[in-house]
Amino acid sequence: MPVLLSTNPQTSFPVADHYPSDDVLMARVQANDLDQLAVLFDRYHRPIFNYLLRRTNNDRETAEDLTQTVFERLLKYRTSYQPSQQFRAWIYQLARNAHADHWQRQQQLRTTDVLDSEQRGQLGASAFAAQDAAEHSQHLYEALALLPDAQRDILVLNRIQGFSYEEIGEQLACSAGAARVKAHRALQALRAIFFAS
């Protein structure tokens, strides 16, 4: 398969055929051709930033910091990428982990150790919502902020970023059917909050 950039104007292939795939680029990165990471950065930094922006209830600064962290880790841990994985699933997992680390740090700042982990999650969510409500008055974002984090994750992927249930299944290491059920529940939960009162 030709991997270098074809510049022949006669060919009518879609972009994907002109440009090497993510996985090909990542294989080159692993072979220490680090410039290929700049291409991956261009492909992914916007979607990853937007994913993190919605996961953090539109906290721009945090989303930018976390995006930075994702690409730093991508560079640092490039050898841990398995070619059998989909690159996209992998980078979203890095983003999910960076967000989880951030979330954990927030929790440590906010809660005392008498609370069990379940209460902690709920308190965290409402604290986020309260903090967020002032800055972002839109009803939708308020409702999203009240969802459990895992449901917000799946709605951002499915409805805001347009991933299919198959693609979400790849990312979350579950079947497409399970991803569909989770995504439906999340949408139902959002509907209930959105139209409550």
Next chain:
Amino acid sequence: MPDRPSPYDCFTVADLLVDYADQLLPPQQTERVAAHLAQCPACREEVVQLRAVAQRLEAVEPAAPAPELRTHFLQLLEQEKAALAATAAAPEARVRPMWPQAATRWALRIAAGVALLLTGIGLGQWNRSADSSAAATAPAAGPTRHALQLASSLSGEGAQRLSASDRIQLVSSAAAAVDTTKAADPVVQVLINTLNFDPNANVRLAAAGALYRLRADPRVGEAFTQSLSIQTDPNVQILLIELLVNMRERRATTQLEQLARKPDALPIVRQQAEYGLGTLL
């Protein structure tokens, strides 16, 4: 007259309502749900609400991250490359010139540009705009001296001693030091030269990012527009289009039209150019 639906009827279609709202069900199931909805106001309401909330989510516009993200990452990348090269290179290999063949031509062009800038028009412009009593007689001071130093580091032999990573660092810190309240800081012109002529695409990207921070200076939009017609690296092309769109730089439409039709531009670049045109027009 049909019976009122029982809670059990609702239960049997509950799992299908999201897919129904999304119009993803096969015909048979669609009919089944539709038949239930015809009798059940509660489920009808639910479908309306599901559609409303799904549409709101799908209407969330993507946000643009700060261009500094890219500069920072490219800097990190160059540092990592330098570290790799340092571990990989044998002592004698390190002596070999790390400079590509195009470098001489490039260095000459920057040097020429800088010389023109500092001895001629550029300096004159700056002096006119600076406090006239002091600037008329004093030797190169303040911003001008800084620009001179920067120019000698970023072009000619000075630059050949610096790694791409160092040049990226220099470009970023130079932009941070620019006094945006003064008109025509010569550093801006040095950065423009770097954007146009540095042999390393990542340095050119960093220069674009640095200039973007100085976009209040009218030379920046102009330079981005001009640069679009000479850059050949797709990453640089894509970034410039993005920045021009962010700046709502309508003077760029001619260049964008050319790029969108340019046969040897990558399809992804042509698409970005079309997107830019669509947004600017």
